[in-house]
Amino acid sequence: MLVFSVFTLVAVIFAIYLTFHRWSIIEPEKPFVGLDNYRDMVGDERFRESVLNTAYFSGVSVPASMAIGLVLALLLNLPFRMRAVFRTAFYLPVVTPFVVSAILWKWLYNGDYGLFNYYLTKGHIIDQPLLWLSDKNLAMPAVILMSVWSGVGFSMVVYLAGLQAIPQDLYESARMDGAGPLRRLWHITIPMLRPTTVFLLVLGIISSLQVFTQIFVMTNGGPVNKTTTMVYYMYLWAFKYYDMGYASTLAFALFVILLFFTAFQLRLARRADLS
Amino acid sequence: MSGVVDETPGVPAVAVVPRPAKKPREGNNQFSLRQKLLTYLVLAPMAILFLAPFAWLVSAAFQPMGEIFSSTPHWIPEHPTLAGFKGFLNVGTLTKAQQGQGHGDWRWFVNSAFVAISITVLQTFFNALCAYTFAKRNFPGRNVIFVAFLGTMMVPGQVTLIPNYLIIQHIPFFGGNDWLGNGGHGWLDSYFGLIMPGVVSAFGIFLLRQYMMSIPDQLLEAARIDGASEFRIFWSVVLPLCVPALAANAIFTFQGAWEDFFWPLIIMSSPEKITAPVGLALFVVQNRTSWTLLFAGSVIATLPMIIVFIIFQRQFVQGIAVTGVKG
Numbered sequence: 049m050l051v052f053s054v055f056t057l058v059a060v061i062f063a064i065y066l067t068f069h070r071w072s073i074i075e076p077e078k079p080f081v082g083l084d085n086y087r088d089m090v091g092d093e094r095f096r097e098s099v100l101n102t103a104y105f106s107g108v109s110v111p112a113s114m115a116i117g118l119v120l121a122l123l124l125n126l127p128f129r130m131r132a133v134f135r136t137a138f139y140l141p142v143v144t145p146f147v148v149s150a151i152l153w154k155w156l157y158n159g160d161y162g163l164f165n166y167y168l169t170k171g172h173i174i175d176q177p178l179l180w181l182s183d184k185n186l187a188m189p190a191v192i193l194m195s196v197w198s199g200v201g202f203s204m205v206v207y208l209a210g211l212q213a214i215p216q217d218l219y220e221s222a223r224m225d226g227a228g229p230l231r232r233l234w235h236i237t238i239p240m241l242r243p244t245t246v247f248l249l250v251l252g253i254i255s256s257l258q259v260f261t262q263i264f265v266m267t268n269g270g271p272v273n274k275t276t277t278m279v280y281y282m283y284l285w286a287f288k289y290y291d292m293g294y295a296s297t298l299a300f301a302l303f304v305i306l307l308f309f310t311a312f313q314l315r316l317a318r319r320a321d322l323s
Numbered sequence: 324m325s326g327v328v329d330e331t332p333g334v335p336a337v338a339v340v341p342r343p344a345k346k347p348r349e350g351n352n353q354f355s356l357r358q359k360l361l362t363y364l365v366l367a368p369m370a371i372l373f374l375a376p377f378a379w380l381v382s383a384a385f386q387p388m389g390e391i392f393s394s395t396p397h398w399i400p401e402h403p404t405l406a407g408f409k410g411f412l413n414v415g416t417l418t419k420a421q422q423g424q425g426h427g428d429w430r431w432f433v434n435s436a437f438v439a440i441s442i443t444v445l446q447t448f449f450n451a452l453c454a455y456t457f458a459k460r461n462f463p464g465r466n467v468i469f470v471a472f473l474g475t476m477m478v479p480g481q482v483t484l485i486p487n488y489l490i491i492q493h494i495p496f497f498g499g500n501d502w503l504g505n506g507g508h509g510w511l512d513s514y515f516g517l518i519m520p521g522v523v524s525a526f527g528i529f530l531l532r533q534y535m536m537s538i539p540d541q542l543l544e545a546a547r548i549d550g551a552s553e554f555r556i557f558w559s560v561v562l563p564l565c566v567p568a569l570a571a572n573a574i575f576t577f578q579g580a581w582e583d584f585f586w587p588l589i590i591m592s593s594p595e596k597i598t599a600p601v602g603l604a605l606f607v608v609q610n611r612t613s614w615t616l617l618f619a620g621s622v623i624a625t626l627p628m629i630i631v632f633i634i635f636q637r638q639f640v641q642g643i644a645v646t647g648v649k650g
Contacts, residue, residue, distance in 0.1 A: 055487055055490070055519070055520040056475040056483055056525070058486075058490070059482075059483035059486040059487050059490065060478055060483060060486070062486035062489070062490070063482050063483065063485065063486045066485065066489075120366075123362050123365060123366055124366075126358075126359075126362055128359055128362060128363075134366050134370055136636075137370040137373055137374050138369075138370065138373055139632075140374070140377060140629070140632075141373065141376075143625075143628045143629060143631075143632045144377075144625050144628065144629075145581065145582035145600055145624050146582055146584065146600075147582065147584055147600035147601075147604050147624075148380075148600075148603065148624050148625050149376075150604070151604070151607050151617060151621055152376050152379070152618075152621065153376070154607060155383075155614065156376060156379070161391070161392050161393075161394075161396075163375075163379060166394075166395070166396055197373070197376075205640055208640075254479070257479075258479055258480070258481060260584075260585060261584045261585070261604075264584075264588075264604065264608070265604050265607055265608065268608070279481050282481060283585075283589075286484075286485050286488075286589075287589055292485050292489065296482075296485050296486070299479075299481045299482045299484070299485065300482065302479060302481055302482070303478065303479060303481075303482045306479050
């Protein structure tokens with residue numbers, strides 16, 4: 049418990065303290081600067097860009113992996129013999145160490161030898177090889193595609209658990225009332241899965257706002273900052289420019305955003321309970 | 324047991340007799356061959372797309388560099404080689420080229436295993452201990468402290484990352500530090516620094532506490548009357564009853580610790596002390612492009628996860644279901 053207190057509770061207080069200082073690891077002086085870090089952050093063009101990039105990443109990757117996860121779960125909830133095999137296939141990327149996935153996809157995206165370019169040019173979908181990770185319009189979609197690939201299995205399993213919790217009598221009575229499969233999906237399955245959806249949405253947003261590993265391995269935040277996310281930007285300030293004070297301020301900005309979503313989740317969860 | 328009437332073909336008595344509850348639940352009769360075919364048609368291509376990167380990874384790990392870099396990808400290695408694995412495990416002598424590009428290090432995997440196992444064992448134990456205290460002991464301020472614990476679950480790792488880095492750097496008496504924690508590098512670049520912040524998790528405590536709440540107090544009372552010490556009760560009465568929850572906790576902890584990236588990346592600096600994910604990532608970032616080696620290392624790093632997953636598949640899915648439903 050003591051260890052825990054040191055590494056979380058004390059750490060949080062320490063983090064607040066840091067945001068009011070210009071705290072360089074290499075210099076002995078750690079002057080108090082008041083709100084300067086916060087003022088710098090508000091005027092920081094690159095920070096604003098990193099917030100937008102992060103929003104872009106979350107805004108696309110979270111709904112995409114949830115939608116695909118739901119479709120897979122619906123299909124894999126049907127009774128047929130091969131479903132265990134399929135479930136395992138879609139879940140494997142979740143088990144793979146994330147760094148390994150990122151390395152693997154970095155190669156798949158390779159401009160000269162990557163499998164993407166090879167099959168897309170061969171299928172005459174594109175005329176010439178694309179520079180996936182170094183094209184400023186393609187880099188973020190490429191990172192998102194990889195993240196969706198590795199995250200879909202998780203939403204699929206959670207949705208499967210949600211589907212199995214739905215009482216079957218509901219479907220029975222709907223069927224007797226003459227509701228077709230689509231109507232049953234729309235009026236029973238989707239509403240009954242609401243708590244699951246809320247859970248996945250919030251968990252997805254919270255974890256996607258913290259995206260880092262893919263960026264570090266695949267793009268280094270480039271090209272021209274197009275994939276610099278908030279956490280990557282914080283990492284740069286802390287461990288490349290060695291300004292712990294400013295980096296902590298950036299971390300706090302992230303914390304405030306996350307807090308907003310958590311509060312949002314609590315409200316949604318309460319409403320889901322009431323209905 | 325379904326009635327004979329239902330089973331007999333050609334007897335249109337289905338609508339009259341209410342179906343036995345079990346049969347429709349299976350839903351087999353509603354699922355026609357055409358639907359089945361359609362499902363396969365949707366799922367099979369997707370599954371292939373999902374598995375193709377893995378297939379490529381495994382295949383490429385056995386391909387010499389020239390083949391990986393050929394203009395047409397080879398799915399089955401033409402000239403299979405173990406050079407990648409050998410380079411990683413430092414078996415045999417390294418070629419000049421391998422040395423020039425930098426080579427993989429088998430110690431990365433040993434480090435990863437050591438750290439992941441330590442964290443898993445310690446965290447499972449300490450989580451259980453804390454959970455037991457919160458679930459079954461009464462002490463002043465218990466609920467307040469518990470809520471404070473839960474509150475920390477909302478703080479993202481990035482906020483505590485920098486302070487923890489500085490705390491680790493200033494642990495007194497270690498790494499050349501004086502009693503005030505100044506002068507040296509503390510637990511930076513040491514396994515203590517890697518392991519200690521991971522030995523308790525609020526989420527794990529929460530899950531285990533919920534589980535322990537369901538153990539009847541009479542059971543503990545009985546043990547207490549028999550003269551068992553508090554630790555004895557925890558160890559021989561409560562823990563054995565919590566095995567499923569402990570297992571789920573341990574599996575997720577191990578998985579998380581094995582593939583953790585950010586924390587080891589920032590606190591470890593000696594090349595021989597880093598863990599496998601960091602080693603592999605730095606390999607890529609520093610443009611040492613021996614991809615045969617890299618893919619072989621990736622396969623080695625993935626194997627334990629796949630093995631753990633296959634053995635504990637049920638606990639994996641149940642664990643996710645438990646955490647998923649509560650949202």
